[in-house]
Amino acid sequence: MSAPAKPDLVTVNIDGRDLAVPKGTNVIxxxxxxxxxxxxxxxxxxxxxxxxxxMCLVEMGLPAVDPATRQPLLNPATGRPRVNWMPRPQIxxxxxxxPGLHIRTNTPLVRECREGVTEFLLLNHPLDCPICDxxxxxxLQEFSTSYGRGYSRFVEQxxxxxxxxxxxxxxxxxxxxxxxxxxxVRFCQEVVHDDxxxxxxxxxYSTLTCYPGRQLENNYSLNTVDICPVGxxxxxxxxxxxxxxxxxxxxxxxxxxxxxxxxxxxxxxxVIYRITPRRNDEVNDTWMADSGRTLYQQxxxxxxxxxxxxxxxxxxPDMALKAxxxxxxSGRAAVVGSGGNSVEEQFLAxxxxxxxxxxxxxxxxxxxxxxxxxxxxxxxxxRGALVTGLxxxxxxxxxxxxxxxxxxxxxxxxxxxxxxxxxxxxxSAQLAKVAIVYLGTHRNATSAAARVxxxxxxxxxxxxxxxxxxxRLQKFARAVPGPHGVADDLVTLSRLLxxxxxxxxxxxxxxxxxxxxxxxxxxxxxSYASLSATGRVLDxxxxxxxxxxxxxxxxxxxxxxxxxxxx
Amino acid sequence: MAVIPVQRQxxxxxxxxxxxQILAGLRVTLRHFFAPNVTxxxxxxxPAIPPGYRGVPTLVKxxxxxxxxxxxxxxxxxxxPKAIRITPGAIPAGTPAAHVEKAPQAFDIDMLRCxxxxxxxxxxxEEAIFLQNQFSMSGYSRDEMVNHKDRLYExxxxxxxxxxxxxxxxxxxxxxxxx
Numbered sequence: 250m251s252a253p254a255k256p257d258l259v260t261v262n263i264d265g266r267d268l269a270v271p272k273g274t275n276v277i278x279x280x281x282x283x284x285x286x287x288x289x290x291x292x293x294x295x296x297x298x299x300x301x302x303x304m305c306l307v308e309m310g311l312p313a314v315d316p317a318t319r320q321p322l323l324n325p326a327t328g329r330p331r332v333n334w335m336p337r338p339q340i341x342x343x344x345x346x347x348p349g350l351h352i353r354t355n356t357p358l359v360r361e362c363r364e365g366v367t368e369f370l371l372l373n374h375p376l377d378c379p380i381c382d383x384x385x386x387x388x389l390q391e392f393s394t395s396y397g398r399g400y401s402r403f404v405e406q407x408x409x410x411x412x413x414x415x416x417x418x419x420x421x422x423x424x425x426x427x428x429x430x431x432x433x434v435r436f437c438q439e440v441v442h443d444d445x446x447x448x449x450x451x452x453x454y455s456t457l458t459c460y461p462g463r464q465l466e467n468n469y470s471l472n473t474v475d476i477c478p479v480g481x482x483x484x485x486x487x488x489x490x491x492x493x494x495x496x497x498x499x500x501x502x503x504x505x506x507x508x509x510x511x512x513x514x515x516x517x518x519x520v521i522y523r524i525t526p527r528r529n530d531e532v533n534d535t536w537m538a539d540s541g542r543t544l545y546q547q548x549x550x551x552x553x554x555x556x557x558x559x560x561x562x563x564x565x566p567d568m569a570l571k572a573x574x575x576x577x578x579s580g581r582a583a584v585v586g587s588g589g590n591s592v593e594e595q596f597l598a599x600x601x602x603x604x605x606x607x608x609x610x611x612x613x614x615x616x617x618x619x620x621x622x623x624x625x626x627x628x629x630x631x632r633g634a635l636v637t638g639l640x641x642x643x644x645x646x647x648x649x650x651x652x653x654x655x656x657x658x659x660x661x662x663x664x665x666x667x668x669x670x671x672x673x674x675x676x677s678a679q680l681a682k683v684a685i686v687y688l689g690t691h692r693n694a695t696s697a698a699a700r701v702x703x704x705x706x707x708x709x710x711x712x713x714x715x716x717x718x719x720x721r722l723q724k725f726a727r728a729v730p731g732p733h734g735v736a737d738d739l740v741t742l743s744r745l746l747x748x749x750x751x752x753x754x755x756x757x758x759x760x761x762x763x764x765x766x767x768x769x770x771x772x773x774x775x776s777y778a779s780l781s782a783t784g785r786v787l788d789x790x791x792x793x794x795x796x797x798x799x800x801x802x803x804x805x806x807x808x809x810x811x812x813x814x815x816x
Numbered sequence: 817m818a819v820i821p822v823q824r825q826x827x828x829x830x831x832x833x834x835x836x837q838i839l840a841g842l843r844v845t846l847r848h849f850f851a852p853n854v855t856x857x858x859x860x861x862x863p864a865i866p867p868g869y870r871g872v873p874t875l876v877k878x879x880x881x882x883x884x885x886x887x888x889x890x891x892x893x894x895x896x897p898k899a900i901r902i903t904p905g906a907i908p909a910g911t912p913a914a915h916v917e918k919a920p921q922a923f924d925i926d927m928l929r930c931x932x933x934x935x936x937x938x939x940x941x942e943e944a945i946f947l948q949n950q951f952s953m954s955g956y957s958r959d960e961m962v963n964h965k966d967r968l969y970e971x972x973x974x975x976x977x978x979x980x981x982x983x984x985x986x987x988x989x990x991x992x993x994x995x
Binding site: 379380384412413488489490492494 | 886909917981
């Protein structure tokens, strides 16, 4: 065999090509490495193998061995080991790589098997594609085209099953479309440990059902919709909203907590329709929480800030920036950054606070971590503020110190970058004592009290990076354009910085990262363009002693003891 | 460059009088004078439209009055000039067509963009959109040239249906199709 096998690798032969894979890799994954697709429905790389769809049937063989000498027999014509092919096909998902394993994925037998499996799956499958939300990303549709016979021999009547079963608040089941692959059942058992789904009845009566009295209502229920290979499970939020082939997928990061689940933001013509997980084996596998999927609704929320105002009067961006700079420049300012801002924005915020010689702080948001993909720290990027040097200690949930400074008159002006100060514990009496420059996306008590309001963009409307709980730097891209007339946040901040005499920074990600790579030590050698889609783990040792609030979650073990406030 | 001198033929006597040419011309004129008309007094008279003609795209209902479009948006996808714009929606429970689940909330065809290619009709899996005989569209503004859903159904009317796919499905569901 030609490929040199490393100690823990075994060499398998798929369709005549040798491949070294770790022992135990299943045949579907091994073939994927060679660019060979073995069609499958029930197999999922992050779930256990059940092998019930039978779509991944392949021919399998092992080298013939001389029973007496235990030496492989060679084929005298080719000089290669002779292979004993099994007379019946095997399923690829449950076949693990072993030394000398031979696989054939494209023989008449295999093709006939796939055709047969497809025909059986399609027997009772309704002709629903025009009204099915899965159409366009449906495995059954794809494999029927690739491996089906193209016409139906079935003349009997199709089964009738319930078509609109509500499994939970966010998931609908169409029983006729279900091919009983059990991915959703296994997901609930193995990943969420909320064993609520199961099959009842036998044969063609088999039905996916919730346990009596229970609902599929855990915060990960929509992952079942993602992994459903057909259109049986659909999301009530996305149901009948848009066909998937119109949607453009943009890589994003879930901003709901410091887990930083990788997402795909699906939009069409500037409107976001859904958010789905993007596979990152180091962070979120192929999952994300339901709570992160509805965050796109903030983009077109009724209370979205869309205009620049000074004392409540609409004004031009230049005037608002000048007014903000004049206010801030008059002294005794404080900067309230946000753990929801990107690394780049926090860097510019740090520059602004340095130019003003003003103290900078963050507001922490702590919730209950669920041990999976929502962590206790509900700010996506507190570590970004640490890395860029905006803050040096962990933020508190209340701005008590700032409140005291306001009361004593030490702080007269506050620049808040997206944080609602009343929510962070300042009273309206305290807000009345100071002049506020509010940069934010939505209206709130602080924007109402602010002297100058500068609208900013949501995470879906800008490019940037977050640093998650693993100190993994991950980038997100702009999915939709911001509201008309609202400048990019980097432009706003860099113009503010320039107006305050803090130097000129070109508000473009590539130039900004050139500066970041020089000025921020942990980010040396990194650029926006070169960062891979799965991110890069930074050296966390300078912050190892800090009592981060996160508990254990998927692919994350806290280094220090989590603070007492969290479970 | 070679120069070829062309010898102009002198006109004959008959040609010089022009009389035969005038008579020949009058003969053609007179023949058409008494021949049947080939033009129509449009718009009072309308031409007969041949079968398969691709006129203005319209939405049709089945003979039972159900709107056939299920807003699968394939026409929107295939439309080369992007003249079609659909907002899909769910059919509310309790209505007669609730088992179809999906119907367009809005269906707009911009006739200033439409090129009458007929791909929408060809791609429609529900046989809901047809290019019928209407061929002239006019309006005083761009907005008037966009056919909305109600106008599309008004233009399309009802066409015979050979499948009644959804009615069969409803019937099967009613009988339970015990298997």
